[in-house]
Amino acid sequence: MSIDTEAAARLERYVPRIAADWDAEAAGRRWQELDASLCFVDISGFTSLSEKLSRRGRIGAEELTAVLNRVFGEMLDTAYQHGGSLLKFGGDALLLMFDGYDHATRAASAAVEMRSALRSAVELQTSVGRLRLRMSVGIHSGAIHLFRAGTSHQELVVAGLGGTMTTVVEKTARPGEIVVSSGTRDRLPPGATGTARGVGWLLRWRTGRSPARGPISREGHSAESVEIWVPCSLREYLTAGHAEPEHRVATVGFVRFCGVDLQIERRGTDWVAEAIDETMSLIQTVADDEQVTFLGTDINEDGAKAILVAGAPVAREGDEGRLLRVARRLADSPRSLDLHFGINRGHVFTGEVGTEFRSTYTVMGDTVNVAARLMSAAPAQTIYATPGVLDQSTTLFAATALPPLLVKGKEEPVKAYSVGEELGSRSTGALEELPFVGRGAQMAQLHDAVGAVRTGNGSVVTVMGEAGFGKSRLIREVVASNSDLGLITIRAEPYGSASPYRPLRDGLRLLLGIDRGTNDDMARALGERVDATAPELLPMLPLIGEVAHIDIPDTPEVAE
Numbered sequence: 017m018s019i020d021t022e023a024a025a026r027l028e029r030y031v032p033r034i035a036a037d038w039d040a041e042a043a044g045r046r047w048q049e050l051d052a053s054l055c056f057v058d059i060s061g062f063t064s065l066s067e068k069l070s071r072r073g074r075i076g077a078e079e080l081t082a083v084l085n086r087v088f089g090e091m092l093d094t095a096y097q098h099g100g101s102l103l104k105f106g107g108d109a110l111l112l113m114f115d116g117y118d119h120a121t122r123a124a125s126a127a128v129e130m131r132s133a134l135r136s137a138v139e140l141q142t143s144v145g146r147l148r149l150r151m152s153v154g155i156h157s158g159a160i161h162l163f164r165a166g167t168s169h170q171e172l173v174v175a176g177l178g179g180t181m182t183t184v185v186e187k188t189a190r191p192g193e194i195v196v197s198s199g200t201r202d203r204l205p206p207g208a209t210g211t212a213r214g215v216g217w218l219l220r221w222r223t224g225r226s227p228a229r230g231p232i233s234r235e236g237h238s239a240e241s242v243e244i245w246v247p248c249s250l251r252e253y254l255t256a257g258h259a260e261p262e263h264r265v266a267t268v269g270f271v272r273f274c275g276v277d278l279q280i281e282r283r284g285t286d287w288v289a290e291a292i293d294e295t296m297s298l299i300q301t302v303a304d305d306e307q308v309t310f311l312g313t314d315i316n317e318d319g320a321k322a323i324l325v326a327g328a329p330v331a332r333e334g335d336e337g338r339l340l341r342v343a344r345r346l347a348d349s350p351r352s353l354d355l356h357f358g359i360n361r362g363h364v365f366t367g368e369v370g371t372e373f374r375s376t377y378t379v380m381g382d383t384v385n386v387a388a389r390l391m392s393a394a395p396a397q398t399i400y401a402t403p404g405v406l407d408q409s410t411t412l413f414a415a416t417a418l419p420p421l422l423v424k425g426k427e428e429p430v431k432a433y434s435v436g437e438e439l440g441s442r443s444t445g446a447l448e449e450l451p452f453v454g455r456g457a458q459m460a461q462l463h464d465a466v467g468a469v470r471t472g473n474g475s476v477v478t479v480m481g482e483a484g485f486g487k488s489r490l491i492r493e494v495v496a497s498n499s500d501l502g503l504i505t506i507r508a509e510p511y512g513s514a515s516p517y518r519p520l521r522d523g524l525r526l527l528l529g530i531d532r533g534t535n536d537d538m539a540r541a542l543g544e545r546v547d548a549t550a551p552e553l554l555p556m557l558p559l560i561g562e563v564a565h566i567d568i569p570d571t572p573e574v575a576e
Contacts (some may be wrong), residue, residue: 026255028237029375031245033101034113035172036237038164046164046289052115053123053157053200054174054182055100056315057091057130060191061149062108063425066365066381068144070263073518074565077261077365079143084369086140087149090133092371097228098126103174105369106314107380111174111182113160118226120157120203125224127153127194154186154216158199161280163289165296168304170244173292173313175276175320176285181215183317188214195219231373247300249309250377253329254368256532260565261367266327267339267405268360268384269308270391271299271346273353274319291352296322302345306338311379319353321391325379328366336361336404337411343399344413344438357399358390359435361408382425389423390432399435412439455490462494466501517563524564538566 028036034048042048065083069076088110092102095112099122104111114123134151141147161176181197189195195216201209205225209217243251273295279288296313299322303310309330311323324342326335343357362383369378390400406415414436420429458479465477479487495503506523525531528545530538542561546553553560554571561568 027242027246027251029370029373030250030254030377031242032103032172033232034103034162035164035170035245036241038170039241046293047285048162049285050113050115050160050162051119051158052113052160053119053155054103054160054178054315055095055110055112055114055123055127056154056182056186057110057112057127057151058153058186059087059108059110059134059149059151061147062380063382063385065142065144065147066263067363069142070363070365070381072143073263073516076143077263077367080365081261081367081369083140083142083147085371087134087137087147088369089371090137091130092374094129094133094228095126096231096373098122098129098224098226099229099232100126101232102374103172104312104314105376105378107378107384109314111315118203120155120200121205121226123155123157124194124196124200124204124208124219124221125226125228127155127219128221129224129228131192131194150191152186152189152191153194154182154184154189154196155194155200155219156182156185156197157203158197161285163292165289165293166300167297168300169247169310171247171296171300171310171313171322172245173296173320174315175288175292176280177277179315179320180277180317183315185214185216188216193218194221247310247312248304249307250311250329254377260532261365263363263365264328264331265362266325266331266364266366266379266383267336267408268364268379268387269324269326269339269343270321270358270388271324271343272316272319272321272356272391274316274356274396275353276319278318279353292320295351295353295355298349298351299324299346302342302349306342307332308335308338308342311377321388323379323384328364328379329377334410336406337409340399340401340405340409340413340435341411341438343401344435347397347399354396356391356394356396357401357435358387358392358394359399359401359405360384360387360390361402361404362386385425386423386430389425389430390421393421393423394434400432401435402430402432406433406435410442412442413437414439455486458490459494462490463497466494466498469501517565520563521565524560528564530564530566535567538564539568542566542568 066080069080100112100114103113131151134149138147138149156178158178160178163173165171165173185195185197195213196219197216201217210220211218276288300310303324309325311325313320313322326339339359346355360383364379364381364383366379368375370376394400415433418432418434421432422429465475468475481487504523504526506519530541546557555573558568558570558574
């Protein structure tokens with residue numbers, strides 16, 4: 017899909033500055049080595065807040081978005097005022113890069129000020145209580161390797177010894193601490209660091225030591241130099257201009273590749289760049305084939321990790337099987353780097369987080385965290401998945417139960433399986449080839465209801481029965497014999513139970529021809545459709561908006 021200049025301008029804030037500038041600074045090159053500082057900021061507490069707010073449905077999702085934008089907005093503004101740039105947003109973590117003059121001091125100063133900003137944010141009150149957030153930071157300065165990889169889109173991958181050291185020092189930092197590597201310590205003024213912490217040292221500063229000189233300006237970029245860095249599965253969604261925040265059910269997969277540090281030493285950076293490009297291209301191709309969203313990559317020790325999502329931003333039939341098939345194909349494909357997989361299914365928060373100058377589409381929550389922990393525990397070429405993924409998959413796989421896994425952030429062990437070869441389909445299609453017999457009275461009732469619709473008299477019919485009673489087959493038979501009628505399928509999910517009319521939202525928008533966009537655009541479109549088809553309902557427009565999840569100011573009739 018090619019986009020126009022206006023759409024490219026909307027996408028620009030989703031692309032790191034160094035990526036958009038790549039063709040101008042390093043045209044034709046697959047990697048760059050920069051003398052810079054990486055600042056890895058990990059904030060804990062958002063998962064718990066997301067779980068609590070998910071019970072409030074759409075209102076909870078909107079409130080969580082506001083909190084995320086407030087907290088991360090202040091973080092990004094502070095970092096950018098010190099000349100930093102956001103490379104990666106990992107759900108509740110930021111990977112920032114500072115290059116150029118005195119970058120170590122600027123990175124450390126920004127980290128100190130971000131810590132102060134978080135303390136102020138903790139004073140915020142939410143509908144479920146006061147924020148309880150904690151932050152740990154790791155900073156490393158020295159040679160940083162950046163790679164350009166992929167085919168369907170270009171992915172900025174941060175890997176190599178500089179990335180590894182950044183993750184290591186962050187892991188040693190306790191909540192509230194900033195730990196710097198020896199590479200950063202050597203570039204800071206004397207006395208800046210104190211107690212040793214693992215392979216790093218605690219930063220002693222309580223205030224920044226480098227003046228905030230303002231963000232580095234971003235020059236206007238061509239549409240081509242921007243869109244190529246955005247995953248294909250997200251381009252159309254993001255160019256619409258408004259990613260609606262939601263709590264929903266999705267299947268999340270992490271693919272980690274490792275061995276980068278040793279291979280750079282043994283075979284050189286050119287070989288590693290080729291291997292990373294091969295790996296990213298393979299992941300993208302397989303994910304695109306299965307219509308699984310390639311969300312992005314993030315930093316990881318001795319390599320990097322790719323995040324894949326089935327069920328967001330668009331849900332499709334058989335999402336669980338799609339992601340399992342992607343992982344199985346990747347595990348079975350020849351490649352130069354070892355791959356490790358973790359897959360989980362459950363409730364997640366999805367939406368756009370950030371500021372006007374830098375944003376990201378993210379998926380976050382406990383479901384995401386568990387998938388990442390499974391990836392970390394899985395051996396090379398091995399897929400670890402939770403039972404919910406396998407149970408919901410329409411494709412059957414050989415699976416071996418694992419001993420309960422103790423993972424970070426979970427009090428109880430996690431049950432998981434090692435996923436083996438594909439065994440076939442769980443589809444009931446073969447059964448449905450048999451003649452449909454019986455249920456004559458119920459069939460007659462449903463056909464009568466459809467016949468009434470043809471005369472303009474709509475109704476609601478509820479089909480109830482125990483599991484395996486044949487409800488779905490009965491409905492499919494009636495639908496098949498009335499294929500000339502337009503059909504809109506509405507599917508309810510547990511994640512929407514706290515949102516009134518949530519299952520009807522997408523169907524109603526589709527029926528009325530309302531494209532996803534900003535609330536103002538959708539409100540305008542809804543008013544135009546109702547005015548054109550049933551103007552007498554205009555006074556009730558706010559109530560129709562409730563069903564479509566579009567905010568409409570109250571009319572006098574509704575206010576009464």
